[in-house]
Amino acid sequence: MALMWNRTVDWDAGDWRRDAACRNTEPDLFFPVGTTGPAVEQIEAAKRVCRSCEAQDPCLDFALATNQESGVWGGTSEEERRKLRRAWLAARRSAASSAGTVGSVAPVTLRR
């Protein structure tokens, strides 16, 4: 059985990176080491930047679609995104099941 991956999410739509509030910040801020101690404040600082970002929704969509496991993306921490991704995958499976297709469904957008 061949494994195939087909890209069904157009994460470059709208060129959202151009609007990213983090473009002019220190990249390390968004990739704290760990999730406790000093990392807690770092994660919150990164989320504050995300809350002011016009690209928050497409950024989160990208992170979910490409399974970005590390760092703060779209205003979410790694743990928050793991939960969202489970729900996102379930929504995609449900959409594929409803459409009677597998692997060829329209993008599913999940909002927090």
Ligand code: SF4
């Ligand atoms: S939502 Fe956060 S991580 Fe995503 S582009 Fe905006 S500032 Fe950067």
